[in-house]
Amino acid sequence: MKQGKLILSIAAAAMMASAFAGAAYAQRDPAYAAARHAGQVGEKPDGYLGVVGSQSAAIQKLVDSINIQRRSAYTKAAAAQGATVEDFAFTSGCNLVAKTAPGEKYQAPDGSWKTRGAGAPLRDSRCP
Numbered sequence: 001m002k003q004g005k006l007i008l009s010i011a012a013a014a015m016m017a018s019a020f021a022g023a024a025y026a027q028r029d030p031a032y033a034a035a036r037h038a039g040q041v042g043e044k045p046d047g048y049l050g051v052v053g054s055q056s057a058a059i060q061k062l063v064d065s066i067n068i069q070r071r072s073a074y075t076k077a078a079a080a081q082g083a084t085v086e087d088f089a090f091t092s093g094c095n096l097v098a099k100t101a102p103g104e105k106y107q108a109p110d111g112s113w114k115t116r117g118a119g120a121p122l123r124d125s126r127c128p
Contacts, residue, residue: 032066035059042105042113043096045124047074047089052105052113094127 035041040059044050048067051060070092071085078088097106100116108114108122 029062031058031062035062036104039103039105039115042107043093043100044107045090045093045097045109045127046086047091047093047096050107050113090124090126091128094123097121097123098127 032041035055040052040055041049041063042052048070049063051063070089074089074092075085078085081088098121100106100121102116102118104116105113106116106121109124114122
């Protein structure tokens with residue numbers, strides 16, 4: 001029972017963190033929004049942003065910067081929830097992949113990059 005409550009707490013907190021991690025960056029950084037729209041970057045199931053294919057050093061630097069910020073947010077939130085950073089990031093990844101819009105890229109559980117269609121994206125079977 002305790003573990004179930006912990007998972008629900010992690011999921012709820014991760015939803016809030018993933019909302020911050022996704023939407024806040026897009027609103028503040030037009031380069032991120034443009035790269036996302038162009039399919040140069042996409043959400044990964046581990047909670048981090050990924051570079052799709054071979055991209056410029058500027059895109060890689062942008063992704064690295066965002067991932068550093070995400071890791072920091074996940075670390076703080078995980079500590080507050082009594083969870084591991086990896087578990088928290090994974091749950092956030094589930095939420096971020098689910099929130100991709102049609103036309104945006106995301107990484108499927110098999111590691112391949114997919115373009116979100118009108119339906120739900122493919123997510124890891126362990127996603128809440």
